[in-house]
Amino acid sequence: xxxxxxxxxxxxxxxxxxxxxxxxxxxxxxxxxxxxxxxxxxxxxxxxxxxxxxxxxxxxxxxxxxxxxxxxxxxxxxxxxxxxxxxxxxxxxxxxxxxxxxxxxxxxxxxxxxxxxxxxxxxxxxxxxxxxxxxxxxxxxxxxxxxxxxxxxxxxxxxxxxxxxxxxxxxxxxxxxxxxxxxxxxxxxxxxxxxxxxxxxxxxxxxxxxxxxxxxxxxxxxxxxxxxxxxxxxxxxxxxxxxxxxxxxxxxxxxxxxxxxxxxxxxxxxxxxxxxxxxxxxxxxxxxxxxxxxxxxxxxxxxxxxxxxxxxxxxxxxxxxxxxxxxxxxx
Amino acid sequence: xxxxxxxxxxxxxxxxxxxxxxxxxxxxxxxxxxxxxxxxxxxxxxxxxxxxxxxxxxxxxxxxxxxxxxxxxxxxxxxxxxxxxxxxxxxxxxxxxxxxxxxxxxxxxxxxxxxxxxxxxxxxxxxxxxxxxxxxxxxxxxxxxxxxxxxxxxxxxxxxxxxxxxxxxxxxxxxxxxxxxxxxxxxxxxxxxxxxxxxxxxxxxxxxxxxxxxxxxxxxxxxxxxxxxxxxxxxxxxxxxxxxxxxxxxxxxxxxxxxxxxxxxxxxxxxxxxxxxxxxxxxxxxxxxxxxxxxxxxxxxxxxxxxxxxxxxxxxxxxxxxxxxxxxxxxx
Numbered sequence: 183x184x185x186x187x188x189x190x191x192x193x194x195x196x197x198x199x200x201x202x203x204x205x206x207x208x209x210x211x212x213x214x215x216x217x218x219x220x221x222x223x224x225x226x227x228x229x230x231x232x233x234x235x236x237x238x239x240x241x242x243x244x245x246x247x248x249x250x251x252x253x254x255x256x257x258x259x260x261x262x263x264x265x266x267x268x269x270x271x272x273x274x275x276x277x278x279x280x281x282x283x284x285x286x287x288x289x290x291x292x293x294x295x296x297x298x299x300x301x302x303x304x305x306x307x308x309x310x311x312x313x314x315x316x317x318x319x320x321x322x323x324x325x326x327x328x329x330x331x332x333x334x335x336x337x338x339x340x341x342x343x344x345x346x347x348x349x350x351x352x353x354x355x356x357x358x359x360x361x362x363x364x365x366x367x368x369x370x371x372x373x374x375x376x377x378x379x380x381x382x383x384x385x386x387x388x389x390x391x392x393x394x395x396x397x398x399x400x401x402x403x404x405x406x407x408x409x410x411x412x413x414x415x416x417x418x419x420x421x422x423x424x425x426x427x428x429x430x431x432x433x434x435x436x437x438x439x440x441x442x443x444x445x446x447x448x449x450x451x452x453x454x455x456x457x458x459x460x461x462x463x464x465x466x467x468x469x470x471x472x473x474x475x476x477x478x479x480x481x482x483x484x485x486x487x488x489x490x491x492x493x494x495x496x497x498x499x500x501x502x503x504x505x506x507x508x509x510x511x512x513x
Numbered sequence: 514x515x516x517x518x519x520x521x522x523x524x525x526x527x528x529x530x531x532x533x534x535x536x537x538x539x540x541x542x543x544x545x546x547x548x549x550x551x552x553x554x555x556x557x558x559x560x561x562x563x564x565x566x567x568x569x570x571x572x573x574x575x576x577x578x579x580x581x582x583x584x585x586x587x588x589x590x591x592x593x594x595x596x597x598x599x600x601x602x603x604x605x606x607x608x609x610x611x612x613x614x615x616x617x618x619x620x621x622x623x624x625x626x627x628x629x630x631x632x633x634x635x636x637x638x639x640x641x642x643x644x645x646x647x648x649x650x651x652x653x654x655x656x657x658x659x660x661x662x663x664x665x666x667x668x669x670x671x672x673x674x675x676x677x678x679x680x681x682x683x684x685x686x687x688x689x690x691x692x693x694x695x696x697x698x699x700x701x702x703x704x705x706x707x708x709x710x711x712x713x714x715x716x717x718x719x720x721x722x723x724x725x726x727x728x729x730x731x732x733x734x735x736x737x738x739x740x741x742x743x744x745x746x747x748x749x750x751x752x753x754x755x756x757x758x759x760x761x762x763x764x765x766x767x768x769x770x771x772x773x774x775x776x777x778x779x780x781x782x783x784x785x786x787x788x789x790x791x792x793x794x795x796x797x798x799x800x801x802x803x804x805x806x807x808x809x810x811x812x813x814x815x816x817x818x819x820x821x822x823x824x825x826x827x828x829x830x831x832x833x834x835x836x837x838x839x840x841x842x843x844x845x
Contacts, residue, residue, distance in 0.1 A: 235672075345790070374791070375790070377772040381783055401702070401776065402773065402775060403774060405776065406781070440702060443702045445706075446734065447775065448759075449754045449758055450759065459710055461707075463704060
């Protein structure tokens, strides 16, 4: 891929949270929320970032947005390393990068009308200084998000969950971003509404050439919307490849277990399905296992898995797996 | 029908607000037979949780009130019991598991105390007996090192472990029925699979019947024997799990099944959502509540509410066009 195709490149991203200790002579403790994550996203593409709670997927998104300061690593957005920019430069660069949150209710100001919520960034960032033009642009953004112009006068509490998420989307679009980080954008919505929002995100992507980082735990939804998918476990990427390879030929034992745990809404299919039920739980990121972080739960772990941290290696073109036993590795 | 354990007939539960009466459960009938798993499926606000709370008579007063119907459990109408008699039923004959275990566990009592208290109260066990029972229960739900775990507090348990503890508490007094309200919704996918397998296994082994309340059609497919689909306070379709997925007859059920992407099917270029929004329960339309969102709507739907009618063997649906649905089905 040529460098100009890449909208976002994350290189060796590390985010450790200091969770106290030291006081009363205790040991200092570090949560390794993100521990050496690298990936890139091409223009117009959707990268799905999946994993269970605590795997670091949301923190990765927040580091990209510079809502968290990375401990180390580089975040190169449209050719510029965000970690080296001055606050003013960062503010300008960040306009091109927006976020849609899981819970649209807590991310909308309850005392502002829908119209004010969408028009505010246009004013604050001086994108549309003229009040009349701003009003027109706001109505246009409502339309893009599938809301009627009359919605502008409503308050967030008067809207349904799906409508609120549409407002969140309109607000993100207002900045004319190239990249939108979607952090669990449909998981708080009812099933019948989820499909509406997913279709809307896809339509907007096609219309405005948007690039998405789609952070989610629902593997069925991620398959639907993503071009490529990265699976995270305990702060690291376990596997990253294109959608087809990940879902049809997963190589990491964790990816396999995740896929087999997804229930299929059809009893006839479920009855004949073999299921890999993982034992145990995700270990604490305060004290991750030595060697491969997945080895205590892994059905195919061997002695070597305990000893060394597996590198994310390319087993085929564009298919990288952090498992020494995957794809013709150790038997 | 001697094997019917819980028989809910024409249940109506309302909430009165300053401006409106919300008919959260509006004339709903369903039953649970001994040892079987029955699902109540629907989206938020459809009345599925209020149905379960009504069975336990835990609808929050004074706003909420059960205004009609019967809830016959083992031959007794629970709505006619005294509050004292009802306390005997709750936790002893009928156990409950909630979505968010942290809010339903007592944070200042040890796990052990929360397990021993119900068996001492309901079964009259001595402290030594109840302690042994607590160890037995934690072992049953797959918590390792139960002796040590009993001395811990809920915050020292992970989400999955807390849900195992909730299951242990629900099973403590050998109930014949467990009401599980979104038991795995707050859990991660791999932990969800563990908990569901555990619940199914225990229900089979101990012969406990289960009412599972969920919005997740996938969960229901694997674990329920019969499924009730609710919409706007009413049951709109009921059948065995196999039948309802293979042959859905209500446009809402069909819409729900079509709107979710499935891992076992080829990826579609577009999803088929149900258009519109779920209705406001205080301002329901005349006729069928689903009519404004229904692709198969006919004039009659807007004026006359359809009743649940048989559409197959052990299969009922409330829809004027249910019988012709497959002829008009739009394959998308």
